[in-house]
Amino acid sequence: MASKKIRVIAFGLGPIGSGIARVVAAREGFTIVGAVDIDPAKAGKDVGSVIGFDHPMGVPVSGDAAHVLKKKADVVIHSTGSVLTQVEPQLAAIIRARHNIVSTCEELSQPWTHGPVAKRIDALAKKFGVTVLGTGINPGFMMDTLPILLTGVCQQVSCVRVRRVVDASKRRLPLQKKIGTGLTVDEFKAKAAKKEIRHVGLTESVALVARTLNWKLDKIEETIEPVVASTSVKTEYFEVAPGFVTGVRQFGYGIQNGRRVIELDLKMCVDAGESVDEVWLEGKPEIHSVIHGVHGDLSTAAVAANSIRRVVAAPPGLATMADIPIISVA
Amino acid sequence: MASKKIRVIAFGLGPIGSGIARVVAAREGFTIVGAVDIDPAKAGKDVGSVIGFDHPMGVPVSGDAAHVLKKKADVVIHSTGSVLTQVEPQLAAIIRARHNIVSTCEELSQPWTHGPVAKRIDALAKKFGVTVLGTGINPGFMMDTLPILLTGVCQQVSCVRVRRVVDASKRRLPLQKKIGTGLTVDEFKAKAAKKEIRHVGLTESVALVARTLNWKLDKIEETIEPVVASTSVKTEYFEVAPGFVTGVRQFGYGIQNGRRVIELDLKMCVDAGESVDEVWLEGKPEIHSVIHGVHGDLSTAAVAANSIRRVVAAPPGLATMADIPIISVA
Numbered sequence: 001m002a003s004k005k006i007r008v009i010a011f012g013l014g015p016i017g018s019g020i021a022r023v024v025a026a027r028e029g030f031t032i033v034g035a036v037d038i039d040p041a042k043a044g045k046d047v048g049s050v051i052g053f054d055h056p057m058g059v060p061v062s063g064d065a066a067h068v069l070k071k072k073a074d075v076v077i078h079s080t081g082s083v084l085t086q087v088e089p090q091l092a093a094i095i096r097a098r099h100n101i102v103s104t105c106e107e108l109s110q111p112w113t114h115g116p117v118a119k120r121i122d123a124l125a126k127k128f129g130v131t132v133l134g135t136g137i138n139p140g141f142m143m144d145t146l147p148i149l150l151t152g153v154c155q156q157v158s159c160v161r162v163r164r165v166v167d168a169s170k171r172r173l174p175l176q177k178k179i180g181t182g183l184t185v186d187e188f189k190a191k192a193a194k195k196e197i198r199h200v201g202l203t204e205s206v207a208l209v210a211r212t213l214n215w216k217l218d219k220i221e222e223t224i225e226p227v228v229a230s231t232s233v234k235t236e237y238f239e240v241a242p243g244f245v246t247g248v249r250q251f252g253y254g255i256q257n258g259r260r261v262i263e264l265d266l267k268m269c270v271d272a273g274e275s276v277d278e279v280w281l282e283g284k285p286e287i288h289s290v291i292h293g294v295h296g297d298l299s300t301a302a303v304a305a306n307s308i309r310r311v312v313a314a315p316p317g318l319a320t321m322a323d324i325p326i327i328s329v330a
Numbered sequence: 331m332a333s334k335k336i337r338v339i340a341f342g343l344g345p346i347g348s349g350i351a352r353v354v355a356a357r358e359g360f361t362i363v364g365a366v367d368i369d370p371a372k373a374g375k376d377v378g379s380v381i382g383f384d385h386p387m388g389v390p391v392s393g394d395a396a397h398v399l400k401k402k403a404d405v406v407i408h409s410t411g412s413v414l415t416q417v418e419p420q421l422a423a424i425i426r427a428r429h430n431i432v433s434t435c436e437e438l439s440q441p442w443t444h445g446p447v448a449k450r451i452d453a454l455a456k457k458f459g460v461t462v463l464g465t466g467i468n469p470g471f472m473m474d475t476l477p478i479l480l481t482g483v484c485q486q487v488s489c490v491r492v493r494r495v496v497d498a499s500k501r502r503l504p505l506q507k508k509i510g511t512g513l514t515v516d517e518f519k520a521k522a523a524k525k526e527i528r529h530v531g532l533t534e535s536v537a538l539v540a541r542t543l544n545w546k547l548d549k550i551e552e553t554i555e556p557v558v559a560s561t562s563v564k565t566e567y568f569e570v571a572p573g574f575v576t577g578v579r580q581f582g583y584g585i586q587n588g589r590r591v592i593e594l595d596l597k598m599c600v601d602a603g604e605s606v607d608e609v610w611l612e613g614k615p616e617i618h619s620v621i622h623g624v625h626g627d628l629s630t631a632a633v634a635a636n637s638i639r640r641v642v643a644a645p646p647g648l649a650t651m652a653d654i655p656i657i658s659v660a
């Protein structure tokens with residue numbers, strides 16, 4: 001198709017933002033027209049070298065967001081933080097510049113649990129005629145979009161259970177650190193109590209499933225505990241002795257009339273064995289789905305990049321993955 | 331939510347149409363306001379008794395479609411035939427009565443492969459402000475919507491392969507007959523040549539995958555062959571001796587530059603063992619998905635019923651499952 005290229009501004013070039021930019025830059029139908037990052041070490045460099053390409057792209061990375069946002073673009077890929085209230089000023093600036101947004105901000109994947117901030121972003125997006133979507137592999141796909149779609153083959157569903165096991169042993173250093181690899185159990189607990197160790201997104205996924213299925217929940221609960229090495233575990237970055245932490249296990253529960261009607265079980269550790277994603281639906285009929293091969297970093301970048309066409313075509317406002325047509329590689 | 335009930339007219343009360351009506355009638359948010367069937371044995375009877383409920387619903391089945399379509403309704407569930415040109419007059423009458431349509435007409439699931447008829451329906455639907463969707467479990471979900479969505483976690487995909495095995499031994503008699511159960515191989519081949527044995531939908535699923543992924547295909551090919559009993563097989567309706575036919579195996583291929591980039595493998599027979607749905611995506615990353623529990627009849631009714639809310643909310647025109655937001659039980 002000889003359609004016009006989609007013009008993309010990359011806002012945030014950490015590991016995830018760079019990963020998305022690499023996917024977008026490699027695709028014929030897209031062109032990167034601007035790049036923003038606050039890291040002084042990146043400012044002024046060509047975006048190609050920052051994201052690890054061996055050729056320049058002719059687009060410098062800038063620390064001056066306001067300047068870059070003046071460019072003509074169809075969408076901004078936003079990847080700077082997990083907490084919605086913290087990234088709201090960035091989102092607002094992008095919206096006021098009249099750019100659609102695909103963001104990996106975890107809390108944005110189901111913003112309606114976060115109260116007034118969602119309404120503010122939605123109203124602003126509608127005012128400026130743009131669409132805002134929070135997405136990624138998790139939250140955004142494996143523990144919400146996919147199980148929601150699978151309920152489509154059921155006449156009734158009484159319980160949605162999802163299990164995600166992530167082999168963190170081959171993932172990037174910041175991720176292995178983030179999940180507590182190498183800590184003592186006490187260190188882990190102290191960090192978890194301060195929310196320094198925590199995958200953000202289970203509450204969002206539970207809420208998105210419930211909202212889409214029209215289920216009224218009494219409450220959403222989350223738990224977090226360390227995964228502890230029983231034998232010595234070695235990665236590129238860590239050597240974890242028995243009794244030390246290899247990662248994190250979190251549960252998210254959607255509770256209705258005292259019953260767990262949504263159960264999300266997430267295990268991310270360096271001794272997880274093979275990654276796997278499973279869904280069980282109790283209902284008519286009963287469904288069990290097992291997926292192998294999903295890769296956290298590659299697939300988060302893929303999901304964000306693959307959402308762009310849908311977001312550009314969507315009506316203005318704050319959208320979730322349950323509000324846009326199915327994404328696909330394209 | 332105290333939202334208004336969705337008013338449904340059932341158009342066609344064969345096994346699938348009745349199955350959808352049962353799902354809809356059992357749900358709080360829906361109400362059946364009219365029912366059409368050409369079978370004189372059903373005319374005048376209460377729709378409740380026709381679909382197998384033990385209580386009347388106060389809605390008579392009528393052979394007079396024009397009369398029933400005058401009722402106020404939000405959607406018509408249409409389930410009368412597989413061939414688009416044959417059902418076009420029915421669809422046109424429903425559209426002119428300004429009702430949205432969810433149809434199980436297999437060819438409607440990807441109507442754009444069927445040339446001018448799709449354009450006519452699309453234009454008419456836009457003129458009268460209604461949405462028309464063809465869907466079902468297959469085509470409509472397992473061999474198109476699901477693999478399309480799964481590509482969303484991939485940065486690149488070079489080949490989509492889907493395998494669907496349907497245990498027909500517990501399915502209804504017309505289905506067991508339709509797949510050739512009990513025939514000799516020669517009888518099967520004669521019927522297949524006359525297209526009397528044929529699952530309709532593989533070409534549609536290949537086309538929907540290709541269209542959504544923006545893949546230009548050189549051609550779509552389908553093959554059909556009998557599954558032959560190696561030992562004696564017994565169902566509620568048939569006793570199949572070795573050497574006789576237990577069902578059908580069909581392949582659908584999407585071919586690009588001489589390469590099969592889409593491969594659909596469908597096996598429906600009374601000695602299939604457990605039903606299973608698998609997807610393999612060659613790409614980055616490689617994905618393998620296995621789903622157990624999907625039930626052809628229950629799940630086709632579910633998919634159609636679960637599409638209603640999306641169709642009612644969608645913009646006017648002819649839509650595919652790749653054009654509306656993900657369906658879900660609701």
